[in-house]
Amino acid sequence: GAGVSQSPSNKVTEKGKDVELRCDPISGHTALYWYRQRLGQGLEFLIYFQGNSAPDKSGLPSDRFSAERTGESVSTLTIQRTQQEDSAVYLCASRRTGTSGVDEQFFGPGTRLTVL
């Protein structure tokens, strides 16, 4: 596809359930980011993947959060035992390269997660 895609677009779940969010980056983009956007707040960095390098997981808020990426393609963000404070929009972005700031990030439409 031409852009970054994410699925599902909306997810409503009950507290304590696990959820899996998916991101398909732009083909050929080596860098991939996950962000969390809570209502009225800015984008909060969660995790960064660059090629086959070890990901930067420094932004993951707790050990309930994990993410994987298969090579330079699809990434999944998993939240285990969801809590109400996990409710947010989860955004994925990809970038052509990982080392140069010249390349911009391209964002997906996000997944709106609501934990009841």
Next chain:
Amino acid sequence: AQSVSQHNHHVILSEAASLELGCNYSYGGTVNLFWYVQYPGQHLQLLLKYFSGDPLVKGIKGFEAEFIKSKFSFNLRKPSVQWSDTAEYFCAVNPASGTYKYIFGTGTRLKVLA
């Protein structure tokens, strides 16, 4: 810690009014600067970016931003807004020292009244 401040959280303007949205950052080194826009129901997209050279950069849809290094600012401007500019605007900073981290501001919601 590095941070980006967008002091205007909500702005309401009439069509044809001039716009200036503030963005200040805290980082002492060289930076790459971005403004992203999110129109209602759409995903974030790049409005403009600054890496080097002329500190006045022009973006899409008549927007421009000026990098003032001494003030650590990168304010967004448009001389005459349109109803279609109603959106949320985010300023972002990327330290140019090879890091991949982007620091985003909290965003400014702009509403333009027809």
